[in-house]
Amino acid sequence: MIKAQLTAASAVTKVLAGASLTGVLQEAWRDDPTLSKQQRGAIQDLSYGVLRFYGQLETILGLLLKKSLRDKSLHHLLLVGLYQLQYSKTLAHTVVDQAVTASRSLAHGKGMQGLVNAILRNFIRQRENLLMRAAEKEVGRYSHPQWWIDKLRWQYPQNFRAILEADNKRPPMTLRVNQRNISVDDYRKRLLEQNMCAEWLWGGALQLAQPVMVEHLPGFNDGLVTVQDAGAQLAAPFLDVRDGMRVLDACAAPGGKSTHLLELADISLTILDNDSGRLAQVRQNLDRMHMTAERLVCGDASNPDEWWDGQLFDRILADVPCSASGVVCRHPDIKWLRRESDLSKFATSQQAILNALWKILERGGKLLYVTCSIFAEENTMQIAEFLKHHPDACSIPLSGTAMVDGQLLPDSRHDGFFYTLLHKV
Numbered sequence: 001m002i003k004a005q006l007t008a009a010s011a012v013t014k015v016l017a018g019a020s021l022t023g024v025l026q027e028a029w030r031d032d033p034t035l036s037k038q039q040r041g042a043i044q045d046l047s048y049g050v051l052r053f054y055g056q057l058e059t060i061l062g063l064l065l066k067k068s069l070r071d072k073s074l075h076h077l078l079l080v081g082l083y084q085l086q087y088s089k090t091l092a093h094t095v096v097d098q099a100v101t102a103s104r105s106l107a108h109g110k111g112m113q114g115l116v117n118a119i120l121r122n123f124i125r126q127r128e129n130l131l132m133r134a135a136e137k138e139v140g141r142y143s144h145p146q147w148w149i150d151k152l153r154w155q156y157p158q159n160f161r162a163i164l165e166a167d168n169k170r171p172p173m174t175l176r177v178n179q180r181n182i183s184v185d186d187y188r189k190r191l192l193e194q195n196m197c198a199e200w201l202w203g204g205a206l207q208l209a210q211p212v213m214v215e216h217l218p219g220f221n222d223g224l225v226t227v228q229d230a231g232a233q234l235a236a237p238f239l240d241v242r243d244g245m246r247v248l249d250a251c252a253a254p255g256g257k258s259t260h261l262l263e264l265a266d267i268s269l270t271i272l273d274n275d276s277g278r279l280a281q282v283r284q285n286l287d288r289m290h291m292t293a294e295r296l297v298c299g300d301a302s303n304p305d306e307w308w309d310g311q312l313f314d315r316i317l318a319d320v321p322c323s324a325s326g327v328v329c330r331h332p333d334i335k336w337l338r339r340e341s342d343l344s345k346f347a348t349s350q351q352a353i354l355n356a357l358w359k360i361l362e363r364g365g366k367l368l369y370v371t372c373s374i375f376a377e378e379n380t381m382q383i384a385e386f387l388k389h390h391p392d393a394c395s396i397p398l399s400g401t402a403m404v405d406g407q408l409l410p411d412s413r414h415d416g417f418f419y420t421l422l423h424k425v
Contacts, residue, residue: 001090004039005102007032008046009077012054016076021047021333049083050076051332052143052168057082059140060130064119073106074116081120086127096120143168147340148325155376159409163374166410171329173211174414176228176256177204178289180263187225190218201413203237205230223289228256229327231414232372235317236260238398238419239368241267245314250301250357253278255285257317258293268294270313272301302352304360312362320350322371322378326408326416343377350378354386358393361424366396369420379418380405386422396421 007028014024025044029035035043050057057079069075081099084090096117103116123130134140138149142164152160175198177187184204191198191206194216198206207230214220214227235257241247243266249258253273261269273279276298286293299307301318323346328334354369361367371378383406387393398406398419410416 001042001094002098002102002105003035004042004046005077005080005084005098006105007043008050009073009080009102011043011047012050012076012079013072015047015051015333016072016336018337020337021051021331045088046080046083048332049087050079051336052329053083053087054079054332054336055139055143055145056131056134056141057086059134059137060123061119063130063133064122071106074103074112077102077106078116078119081116082123085120085123086131092124096124144335145338148335148338151340151375156374156409162411163409163416166412167328167335168332169329169412171229171415172413173208174201174228174230174233175206175208175217176226176233176260177206178224178226178259178263179204181222182219182224187219194218201230203233205233207413221288223291226256226259226285226289228260229330229415231326231408231410231417232256233260234408234417234419235319235368235370236264238421239315239317240366240421241265241315243267246270246311246362247315247317248272248313248357248360249317249319250353251319251321252317253282255282257319258282259285259289259291261317262289262291262293267315270295270297272297272299272307274298274300302349302356304356308360312360312365314362314365316357316361316365316367317370318353318357318367319370320353322346322350322373323375324372326372326374326410326418329410330415343375346373347377347382350382351385354382355389358390358422358424363392363424365424367422367424369418369422371418372415373418374407374409374416379407379420383420383422392425393422394425396423 011024015021060082061078077099081095084095085092099120100113100116103112139146142149144164152163156163177184188198188206197209201207217225219225241261241264245267247261247267248270250272252258252271253275258271271282271293279296279298297307323338323342324334373379398421406418406420408417
């Protein structure tokens with residue numbers, strides 16, 4: 001566990017310096033291929049956990065330290081220890097002993113064992129008081145940046161606390177059953193045969209009571225099932241595809257929505273993404289699902305002249321790049337990497353993509369605008385701006401879920417998404 005503590009502390013340091021947690025962990029796996037599956041799991045749990053509750057843990061550490069530490073690695077090792085003491089089942093004395101030992105490996109950790117021991121033991125002794133004092137500050141209570149909390153309070157005065165709490169929960173593992181090959185009930189029975197309990201949410205969505213490795217899912221390699229958030233599973237049905245249609249899935253990687261579209265109808269599907277590496281993931285998903293797309297294209301959705309073949313599309317799925325503020329329970333690093341100024345940059349890019357894709361949509365066709373954001377700047381405000389400049393566009397109401405004005409707020413069953421279906425009249 002000492003190695004896990006050190007690697008997690010290093011990962012947190014890199015993330016807070018601007019790197020994505022996914023990329024940092026992939027780099028860690030490459031740098032040390034001897035890590036066991038158990039060690040990787042521990043590193044992942046500690047890294048995600050510290051970033052999930054970073055606001056609270058950082059506030060508590062500030063209360064325990066008389067002055068700030070020069071060495072960020074030592075600072076973040078203490079955060080890892082605090083996370084373990086508060087949220088893991090590891091015995092307290094084991095956590096302290098391992099953290100003290102781990103500190104010896106740090107460049108500025110020599111001679112700091114007494115401090116590490118004192119800080120962690122003081123937390124154990126003063127836990128309740130420290131937790132109460134940390135909660136007096138909103139960043140310490142909700143573990144989100146203050147600007148994020150303020151924006152949600154303004155945009156969702158009735159729901160902002162529930163959103164913040166949902167963001168800090170461990171995400172559920174939800175499956176999408178390929179109903180071309182097996183019914184939801186039959187697949188649920190196959191899960192039960194493997195002692196896996198699942199709750200039906202809607203459509204083909206089954207939420208597992210306990211997450212499992214994908215290779216343990218019955219029929220996964222045969223394309224019977226895909227791992228996909230229940231909120232994301234709404235996209236393909238909302239687009240209303242039918243046999244024979246020409247359909248574009250823009251910004252498609254890693255391809256979950258693409259394969260869902262192909263499950264729903266026999267369509268001519270063009271899959272577009274501007275990242276060739278992520279497009280390779282789409283190919284892998286298609287192969288596993290035994291599906292074929294008409295075209296896979298590496299290109300920029302805001303510049304169709306580079307890749308479009310000149311034939312208009314009947315349906316377009318525009319899952320545009322965004323702040324990803326609706327999926328922070330899966331990616332807690334996003335809370336600390338995003339800046340409020342990023343929202344206007346995303347909005348500019350989103351408007352450019354919308355305007356460009358609208359030109360290649362057939363009259364009478366439909367375009368589904370999707371983000372995994374909960375900020376109005378990327379969602380309702382974005383659509384209002386678009387409709388103001390496109391008299392040939394109207395929005396079609398979407399129903400059947402707990403959405404309000406197209407916004408699906410994150411909760412214990414799904415992530416946060418925004419959907420608007422635009423009709424070209």
